[in-house]
Amino acid sequence: MARWKAGLVSAALLLLCWQGLCWAGLWPRYVFPWPADVAATLWRLISTMELAVALLHTVKRIGLGFGLSAAGGLLLGLGLSRSRTLSDLLGPLVQGLQSMPSICWYPLAILWFGWNEGALLFVTTAGALFAVASAAESGVRNIPPGYIRAAATMGARGWRLYTRVVLPAALPSLLTGLRLGWSFAWRSLMAGELLFLNLGLGHLLAMGRDLGDAAQVMAVIVAILAVGVLVDRACFSRAEAAVRLRFGFDKAA
Amino acid sequence: MARWKAGLVSAALLLLCWQGLCWAGLWPRYVFPWPADVAATLWRLISTMELAVALLHTVKRIGLGFGLSAAGGLLLGLGLSRSRTLSDLLGPLVQGLQSMPSICWYPLAILWFGWNEGALLFVTTAGALFAVASAAESGVRNIPPGYIRAAATMGARGWRLYTRVVLPAALPSLLTGLRLGWSFAWRSLMAGELLFLNLGLGHLLAMGRDLGDAAQVMAVIVAILAVGVLVDRACFSRAEAAVRLRFGFDKAA
Amino acid sequence: SARGEGPEQPGAPPGEVRVGYMPNLTHAQAVLGVAGGTFARYIGAEVRPRLFTSGSAALQALFAGEVDLLYVGPAPAVSGYLRSDGAALRVIAGAASGGSLFVLRPEVDRHDLRGLRLATPGIGNSQDVALRHLLAQEGWRTRERGGDVTLSPMAPAEILTLFERGELDGAWVAEPWGSRLILEAGGVLAIDERDLWPEGRVPTTLLAVRPDFLSRHPETVRRFLEAHVAITREIQADPEGSRARVQEALAELQGRPLNDEVIASAWARIDFTIDPMADAVAELADRAFAAGLLGARRPDLASLYDLTLLQEVAP
C-alpha cells in the first residue's frame, strides 16, 4: 500500500531527524537520548515485563474509565435530547463541566474516594463523560426530521423508533463524540497516573523522571504514542471509515 | 431571556444538590466543603489578590500557548493541505502526536527547556498544535471544489485565492479545530501548572491540595470552570454562531 | 465508601493495620518496622504499608480514611489537625529530629537571596515552612507576594535534576536529598536546621494515628507504639547496623542500590527519638500561620497530642 510506505518513510525521516539533532549536540546525551538508547531502554522494559505490567494496568483503567463515560455520556446525552426542560436545566452544567480540565478534580477525588483506583476512575470518567453527552445530545437533535417522519408513517414508535432510527441516524455524531471523549479520557488518565498513582504507563514515565533517566521517559512516551495511535487507527478511524462509507459521506467531498 | 433564566435555575439547583449532599453527611466537612466555605475561601482569594495574580499568570500562559499553537497549527495544516507528498509524509506523524497526551512531554520539556515558562509553553502548545493542524488540513481539503473553480474562472490565483476563498470557505472547520485545540491546551496547561510550576490557577489548586484545604481546591475549581465557560461562551460559541448564521447552517437543521 | 472501617466490634483487634510512611531515611522506624516484620509481630495483625512521596499526599490519604497510623512531618500533621478540627489525627509520639537541610549552589551568598530560584518538596511541608520563615526573617519576599524570590514546590528527584543543571539556586529538603544535593550535585550546606533550634531538637517526623482508630483499637495502637519505641531504642543503640538495614530495605523499595557515602552523611544528620517535641511543633505552627499557610485562625493545638499511651509504654 502506498500509505503504508509513506508511513514507513515518514518514520525513517523522523528517526533521521532525531539522530541528526543528537549529533548536532544541542543537549548532552543524558538529557536528549539517542534513538539507540531509547530502543535499548524499550527493550529492557519489555524484557523485564515492566512495560507489559504497566500496559495492563493502564489498559484496564482506560477501558473501565472510557467505557463508563461512553455509556454514561450516551445515556445522559440521549436523556437531554428527549426533554427540552431537562436540557435547558442541565445543558449549561454539562457545557461547563465539559470545558473543565478533569485533572483538576484529582485532589478532591482523592479526598472523596481515597488514594486508589476509584479516584483515578473518577478523573478519567469526568474527563470524557460530558463531551460524549453533549455530542450525543446535539447528534440526536440534528437528525434530519425526515427520517423520524418516514419511520413514524411506517408505524415506528417509542423504543423501536429509538433503537431502529434515532440511534443509527445519529451514529456519525455519536462516533465523533466518542472519539473526542476518548482523547479527553486518555489525557486525563495519563495526567492522573503521572500525578498520583503507581503502576501504569504514566507511573513508569514518572519513574523515569524521578531517576533522571531521559531514555526511559522517551521510551515510555513511545509506548504511550503507540497505544494512542493504535486505538485511533484500529477503533475510531476504522469505525468512522465504515460509517462514512455506508452513509456515503465521502461522495460529497 | 429564557436561556438566562434556565441557567440561573440550573445553578440554583446545583447549589441545592451540593448543600443537600453536605447535609447528608457522607463526608466530613473538611473533605467535602459546604458552599458557604467555598464562597468564603473564594472571597478570601479575591480580597487578598491571590486569585487575580494567579489568573493573570494563567491567562498570560494560555494566551501565549494557545496563540502559538493556533498560528503554528494553522500554518502547518495549510502547508499539509497544499502538498500531497508533504501530507503523506507528515500526516501520520501529526495524527500520532495529536493523540499524545501532551502532559507526558513535561519531564522532557523540563530537561530541554529548564524549570521555567518555556517548558510549560512547550507542553501547552504541543497539546493543541496538532489538533489544530489536522483540523485545518482536512478543513481545507474538504472545501467544495466549486468555490475554487468559480474563483479561478474569475481570475483568483495564488495568494489571493488563498486569502479570499480558501480561508473563508474553510472557516467553519478552522473554528472547530481551534475550539478543540483550546480545550486540549487548557487541559495541558492546568495539568502542567498542577504538576510543576508556581503562580497560576493550577498552582493555587495544588496549594489547596498540599495544605489539605478542600475548600480552596473547590474555590479554585470554580474559578477554572468560570474561565473555561467564559472563553467557550464569549469566544468560540459566539464565533461559531456568527459563522453558522452567515453560512446558513442552521437552515439545514 | 472508602472511608471508615469494616463492620467490626469496638475493641476487637483489626484484621489489618494500614501504616503510611515515606521511603526516606527520616522515616527509618517505619522502614525497619515493616521490612523486619517488627510491627506485625508486636500487634499480631497484618500490616499493610502505604508509601507516599510527600507529606501532603499522606495527609490526603489520611483524610480519605485510607491509613490508620502515619509517619508524617510536623507541618502536615499540624495542618491536617487544624483543617479537620482535630477529627483527622492525633500525634502519639515523636520519631525523628533533624535531617532537614538548606543547600545552595556554591556561588550563591547565603545572606543574599535576591532573585534566587529556590525549591522545597511541597507547599506547607516542614521544609517549606522552614524556608518561608527564613525568608520572612531576613526580609525576602516570594513572587506570589510581590517579591522576586521564586519558591517552587517540586518532587525531590526533580529538585536534584534541576539543581544539577543549574536551574535551581537552592533547596530546603529532607535527607537523603540534602546529602545528595551536596555530594552528587555540588551543593553547599547553608543551614542544618538543627543549628537553629535549642539543643538541636527540631521535629522532622512524628507518629500520628486516626482518632477513630485510636478509640476503637487502643490496644493495637499501644502495641504499635511499643514496637516504635523498641525500634527507636535499637537504632540509638546500634546506629551503624541499623543504617545498613535501612539502606538495604530502601534499596529494595526503590529497586536500585543507594550511594553509601550519601547515606552515611545523611544518617549522621538525623537523630531518632520518641520525644514528641511539643514546644517545637507549636513554634512551627506559629511560623506556618505567619507564612499564611494555616488559614485565618490562630492555630490552637490543644488536643493535637495524645501522649497517654506513650507515657504508659515509655514512662
Place this chain on the structure above:
Amino acid sequence: MRQPAVQPVPPELTLSSVTKHFETRRGRMKVLDRVSLIVRRGEFLCLLGPSGCGKSTLFNIIAGLEEPDSGEVLVEGEPISGPGPDRVVVFQDGALFPWLTALGNVEFGLSLQNIPRAERRERAMAALEMVRLARFGDAYIHELSGGMRQRVAIARALALEPKLLLMDEPFAALDAQTRNLMHEELQRIWARTGQTIIFVTHNVSEAIRLGDRIAVLSFRPGRVRREVTIQHPRPRKADDPRLLEIRTFLVRDLRSDVEAAVEEELGDG
C-alpha cells in the same frame, strides 16, 4: 364543484372541512380553510397548487403526522388516530435510511409489523422487482442515482401494501428525463396494484399526465378551488391537443395564485 357519486361502500378517504392554522411571528396564519375531499378506492388523485399553499400540511394531516384544528379525516369511514402503515407517505427527498441497504429500507416497515424473516424478504424483493431494482437490493442508498432512490422509496411504501399511497412531490428533485421515466413506472405499478394514490405536485403537466382527477388548491388560505376529472386513456402523451387544452385551462385558472407566488420569488422588479 363536482362531487363524485355516493357509493354503497364507504370511500377510501374522506376529508370534511379540515382547517389548520400556524402560529408565526407575524401572528396566526390560516393555512387550510375548510378543505373537504372524497377519494374513492383505487383512484389516482392529484393535488395541485402553487408552492406554499398548504399541500404538504394537508398531507401531514392525512398521514396523521399533524392534527387539524377542526374537521375530520376518515379512512374507510373510520376516524384516524396518528400515523399508521395503512397510509404510507413517499416524501420528496425519499427520506431513505442511509444506514440500510435498499432491501433493508424496504424491509424496515415490514419488520415493524413483526412479519417473519422469510416472508419479509419475499415481500420486499417483490416490491423491489416492481420498481425494477431487484438487482440493487444490496446497494447502499448513496450508491444509487436520484431516480433509483425515488423508486426504492416507492418500493418501501408498496411493500407495506397500504390502502392509501400518499406521494408528496416525489419527483420534484429529478431531472426531466428521469421524471418522465418515473411517470411511466408509477402508472405501470398503479395498473398492477390498483392502489389508491394521492399525489401532490405543483407541476400542472405532471398532474394532467398522472391523475384520474385533479383537486386544485388555492393560495393562502388553501381551499379546494376546483376539481377536474380527466378521463383520457393512458398512456397519455404530453402533446395530445385535448390534454393541452386542459393544461391551458388549469394554468390560466392558477394564474392569479402563481402570480402571488411569483411576486414573492421575484423580490423587486
Place this chain on the structure above:
Amino acid sequence: MRQPAVQPVPPELTLSSVTKHFETRRGRMKVLDRVSLIVRRGEFLCLLGPSGCGKSTLFNIIAGLEEPDSGEVLVEGEPISGPGPDRVVVFQDGALFPWLTALGNVEFGLSLQNIPRAERRERAMAALEMVRLARFGDAYIHELSGGMRQRVAIARALALEPKLLLMDEPFAALDAQTRNLMHEELQRIWARTGQTIIFVTHNVSEAIRLGDRIAVLSFRPGRVRREVTIQHPRPRKADDPRLLEIRTFLVRDLRSDVEAAVEEELGDG
C-alpha cells in the same frame, strides 16, 4: 453539418478538434472526440446532450480549468492560457460564496481586478439591478431562494463584462415555474448586453427556447453530432407548432443516446 459563414473579424470562440480522455479504473475513456465548433460574437449557442456525454468537460476546457489532450481553443483568434475573467462560468449550483453577501459575491471578481471601490460598487449594483435583485444586496446567500441565487450567480458573471458567458446547466436545480421565469430574465438580459453566451443543457425544450443555434453532442465519446439554427423570433412560446416540430426532431435524433443513458439509469428491467 452546417458551418456559419466565415466573417472578416475572428470569431469569438473557435474550438478545433478538441479531444479529451479520462483515466478510469476500467481503463482510458475517450470523453471528447475531435470536437470542433465556432461561436460568433453575440451569439446564443446551446450545447445539448444527454447526461454524461461530456458537456461539462468541454466547458471546463473552454473555461481553461482543464487542458485538452489535443486540439486548440482560441478566443478572438488567440489561444487561451488558463482561466480568465474574459470567460466566466455560471455553474449549475451557483457556487456562490456563503461568507459574502449577494453584493459581496458580485463584487468579488471585480475586486480581483483591482477596480477601485466606488466603481466596483457601482458596477456590482448595476449587475444586481439587471437581475432585479438590487434590493437584496445585503442578503447572505442562504437567505435567498434557489432562483434568486441563480440570478446572483448571473449577476456575478455579468459584472465582469466577459466576452463569453459560459452557463453550465444553470437552471437544472430549479422548479419548472422558477425556471420559466429565469428563461425570460436571461433573454431580457442578453437582449440588453448583447453578450456571447454558451449555454449547456440536457433539456431539449430549454435549448429550443433559448438558443440561436443548438449544437448536439453525442454520447460517449462526445462529438458534435448535429447543429441546428433556430431563427424563430423571441419571446418564444412553448406550444408554438414550428418549435414543437424542431423539438420532436431533436428528441428523435437524441433517442438512441438517451436510451443509452436510460439503460444506465434503469438498472435492470
